[in-house]
Each structure stands twice: as C-alpha cells, then as structure tokens.
Amino acid sequence: MTSARQLSVAYFDGLTARAQPVLMWVEPGMLQLSGAGLIRQVPLNKVQWSERTRHGARMAHFADGGTIQAVNPADWDSWLDHHDLGAPLSVRAHQSWRWTMLATTVLLMVAVMGYWWGLPLAARLLAPLVPQTVSQQIGKATLQTMDEQWLKPSQLPFQEQAHWRALLSKAIAQGLEGTEIDTGTRAASRQPAIQLQFRQAHIGPNAFALPDGNIVITDDLIALLHDREDVLIGVVGHETGHITGRHGLRGLIQAGLLGAIGSLTFGDFSTVLASAPILMGQLAYSRDLEREADDAAITFMHRNHIRPSVMGVFFQRVKDASPRRGQATAPQADDASQPIGIAFSSHPADAERLAHFQSADLDGGLQEQPTPP
Template identity: 35%
Template sequence: MVAARYFDTRSSRAHPVVLIVQGGQAILHDAAGEEVRRAPLASLRVSERNKRAPRLVTFDDGAYCEVADHATFEAMLASTGHREGWVSRAQNSWRLTGLALLGIVAFVLAAYFYLLPWSAGLLAATVPASIEAQLGQATLDSLDHGLVTPSQLPAADQQRIRDNFAALRRPDDPDHAYQLLFRHGGRLGANALALPGGTIVVTDELVALIGTGAGMMGVLAHEAGHVAQRHGLQQVIQASAVGALAAYFFGDFSTVLATVPAAMLTMRYSRDHEREADAYAVEVMRRNRLPVSALADVLARLEGAHGGKPSDKSEDDASFFSTHPLTRERIEAIRGAGN
C-alpha cells in the first residue's frame, strides 16, 4: 500500500487516502480505514514517471490520486506486472537519452551528406528545361551586373573556340542548348562557369592562360559534363532545400529563381561532381581523338599559376579553384585514364 491524495472531482479539496492493490482491483481507504472507492486496474491510467512531480492514478470518471512516494508506488506497480512505456523509460535513462542524441546526430549527418544530395539530384532531374534556362539567364544577368565586363578577346579567337566546341562529338543531351560566352573575368580570374540551361561562360584570363587548343576543349567538355548532369542545379537545390521542396510541390519556382545567382557564384562543386565531370570530359576527348593528358596538363598549369596550393586559397579568391575544388588525385586519375 502507498499513501496518496485523492481528488474526487466534486471539490478541489484533497482527501488523504491509502492506495492498495488486491485481486486485480485498486482500492482507496480513508484515514478511518473506510473504503472510498475501488476500480479494476485495467481501467486506470498511470502517468509517466517524473523524478520531481507526483505520479497520477486517474479513474475513468476523471477522479485521480496523487502519489508522492515514488519508490513504494513503483514497487507496487511492479508487483502488478505494469511496465513503463519505452518513451518514459528513455526519458528517465541517461544511457537511452545519450543513445537517442547520438542517433539524432547520426541522422542529421547522414541526411546532410547522403539524403540531401540524393534528393537534390532527384529534384534537379524534374525541373523543366525552360525553368532551368531561366535560372541560367538569371545567373548570367547577375554576372553581367558588376562581376564581369565585356570580353576583350579577339573575335577570331572567340569564334575558333566556339567552332571547335561545336564540332566536338558529345553524348546526346536534348534538354540543353549549349552556347559559349566570353567575358573579362576581373575577380573571377581564369575561370569557366557552367550555368543551368547550357550556357558556359569562359573568361579572357582562362584563354590567356591555357590557349585555344585541346586543353581548352577538355575544360569545356568538363563544364558540359556539369551541365548535362545538372550539377549546378543540384548544388543550388541543396543550398535552398526548403524553397526547392516548396517549388517541387507547388510548382512555383520563384523562390529558387531568386536564390540561384548568389548560390551559383559562391558554390563549390562536390568531389563526386568533379569526378563525374572529369569522366564526362575524358569520354568526350576519347570520342574526338584528343589527348586526354591535355586536360590534366591544363589543370596542372592552373594549379601552378595559383602557387600549387589551390586548397589554401582564400574565399575572396574567385579563381577556377573557388568553384572547382582540385586535388592531385584528380590530375593523376585523368592522366591514368589517358593511358
């Protein structure tokens, strides 16, 4: 038995009682030993255990008992075969609470590194080509309003690069209309940017550094790989996941459209995206009987032009490496693919 305070719902006054369990019944006795009420155990509701608050035993008509003696009450519950729910046990166990916290952390990390990229890839594949073209145009407009200036590259050089790129045999990609645009990079430096929809922006500084030959075709094939596999769009969706989900379900892409320019200009392709674009470029160069090593040579030259430490560049450096993380592994992998 255990001491309790009984509230009968007819008044706010607490009645001191003793709660006993006998023959599958909960029985209340008052201070004089008279029975106050009884009820089958199965009809009672027992509140969850809390270290400070009293336990409540509630009857089916709303009357209830408050029990402050936790230890005695829990022993009584155990004798009836009553078991706490797993939520209650977890709330009162540091071990289970710690495991739950670790589980949440593990889920968040898995969602960020695996679920979010996977979901972004699925969403990117559903974006209509017309919407993707609008996103690319919005990014180009942002570039042209302050970040880049008109190209100073001779028209003949521009046309030579365009003709050579147009002549490349590439995998079929009916969703994208590719076009090359040239700009003086300024803060962008020696760079090439693949915009959603198929536009590839090449800076004068990149042409001055690597020329117009096979190496340039390798870089453009790499950028075409980003376009064909919608890597830029995936990165944008990851950067604006909530807006992208809303756009997917409600068909309003204005939220994503508003975030694209800033996301495109600050993003860094993932290593997986870089490897996929490299593989695409290698395939294109093989199809066109171009030396695969030319792309590796260009990347090595870019690395050398930036002190050989692309990973150490500051965030303010808008060079090729700020959007295309480079590792020695990639260069060696491309060289190996050409053997």
C-alpha cells in the same frame, strides 16, 4: 504502505480541493479504492498514470476528473513496479542519461549520413523531374546577377571570339555525338542546349557551367590556353559534363533541401528559393560531382581524338599562374576577387585527378599532341 498489495494514497474527487485518505490495490483488470465512505473501481486501462520524474508529484487521473496522489513517492514507485504499472520504456529511456547519450549519438549519425548520402541521392532523383524552363530561369537569373556584380564584357576581339566559339562548338557537337542531347530523344528534351559565353573577370583562368546550358569562359583562360586548343577542349568537356549531369541543379536542390530542413526547424521559408542565383554563384561542386565531370571530360576528349593526359598542362599552368595560392583551389570566402565557386578550379588539381586523366589515354585513335611547353 500497509501491505505488499495495498498503498495509502490521497484521493481528490475533482469537485472539491479536499483530500481523502484511501487505500489502493489492484484486482484483475481493475484499480480498487477504499476509504471512509468511499468504495470505487476503475478499469486499469482507463487510468492515466503521470510520467515519473525525479522530483515531481506522483499522480493518476480518472476520466471523471478524480485524481489520486502519492503520500510517499518512493512507496508509489515501488507499488507501480510491483504491479508492472511503471513508466513505459520510452519514458524510462529519456530519463536515463545513458539512453539519452545513445539517442543523441544515433541522431547525429543519422544527420551526418543524411547530409553526406541522403541529400545527394535525393538531388540525383529529383533533378530529372525539374522542368527545363526552371533550369533556364535559374541560369538566366544567375548569369544576370554575375554580370551585375562579378563579370564584365569580354575584351577578346569579335573575330577571336567567333574563332573559339566555332572551334569549341564543333568539339561539343562531336563530344556529345550519340548521346541523348544529340539524338533528340524524349530525355534529351530535358537537357539544355549548350551555349558559350565569354567574359572578363577577376577570377583568373576559369570556366563554369550554369543549369541553363551556358558555359562561361574567361578571357584569362583563353590567354592561358591560346596555344593549346586540345586542353581548352578538355576544360569545356569537363564543364559540359556538369551540364549533362545537371550538377548545378543538383547542388542547388541539395542547398534548397538543406534550407527547407532549416526552415522547418526554425520556421522561415521566405528566402529558400529567392536566394537561388546567389547560391548558384557561390556553390562549389562536391568531389563526387567533380569526378563525374572528369569522367565525362574523358569521354568527351576521346570522341574528339584527344589524349586526356594533356589536362596536366591545364593544372600546371593554373598552378604557375596562381603563385599566391600555389595551386588551383576553391575561392576563399574572404577573397573578393574570387567570388564564384562553380568553376573548374573548385577543387585542388591533386595527384588523384591527374592520375585519372593520365590513365585514361587510349593506345589508338588519338591525336599526338605536342609536348607541353
């Protein structure tokens, strides 16, 4: 380097491979080049400075194909910094391991927040926009897949099925009285009609709701609660909450958005929607959706004049009927007899849920229920 303001560099005219030694300096707004038989001026805003790397060549490019290249990289970097022509902040940041670690940490935090809060919020906002015909198609395809793979026709006598269907349908009508579904408003037109389906299955005493409004009740659940109609109504109220809250569709939208993000990243959209019935069959509701359904069940039971605390009978009986697991837990991936995740027992019957039901009892207007056996 010849002076604080001038730097020795190699100049290439873009026509030949011969390097010409020149001096480079800056005057207001202009880059000056001077050498044997060469005097050139280039506006600084027309010069493309190469990105600074640890071991890469230091270069700058001109619009006509000309190039200058550093003779001494350290002098080049010092000269650029002296004239405030160094690498922009973004370049310096990604060349710094500290900035890289910070950016990685922030990216991970954004990804986690997007997964835990962004996706559920997006699903909540998008679900009401989905036509009911789509929900019906998804529910129909899901039930058909389940019937082919996991479920069998109910073994309950026809008269018994008719008895439970009449009882529960009346409870549903009363539990939804005054709601959008009952009043026939425009919003209600986007809500599915609730229907009851009975099936035999190897998933134990269970019930689950589908986006098209079908509630599937297993024979084992009827056997478990045949003497406690009030508790069975509470279970159906919980599943009704999943339907009115469009939880199945919201869960499917979340899974679809997650799949779409993966598809954008890895470039495969082919199976995002094609796997909807399988996704529905193995999708467990989040704790927030379970709490929403519990709240809906409480309102449902109040309207049927039933104390919500009787749900303790269901939790206890399911626990007693599941000695291998000790409690009603979500199906495990390697448990072939428990393939369905969208069920009332998707989450543990923990003290929080029991306390919530027990605290929801009202002093008046509710039936006195027999002491649980």
